[in-house]
Amino acid sequence: MALEELFSLVKRLSEATGCGGDEEEVVEIITSELEGKAELGRDRMGNLIAKVGSGRPKIMLAAHMDEVGLIVRHIDEKGFIKFAKLGGINDQILLGQRVKLKTTNGSYVYGA
Structure with missing residues (x-):
């Protein structure tokens, strides 16, 4: 490659x-x-x-395909979103971060 x-x-x-x-x-x-x-x-x-292949030695490569994220728990009347963490996210890095929200129909909404 x-x-x-x-x-x-x-x-x-x-x-x-x-x-x-x-x-x-x-x-x-x-x-x-x-x-x-x-x-x-x-x-x-x-x-x-x-x-891949069938010979020896056999080698295993294990890797995560998932990533840490957030799940929407509540949207208030002003449009503020409350999240729950999925995985080990440090709260200190969340402030001011851009987010990509996946909607129930599979489309995305971007925000900060």
């Missing part, structure tokens, strides 16, 4: 939405990259499993 292709892949993975329990966008990117190069499957927990 050329360096430019690698940068493109890292950019697509970094921009993909993948909060815990909603990693499908990340799975689609990884699957499209590995199709034809590996035997792909999913287990009951939703993990993506890719097998």
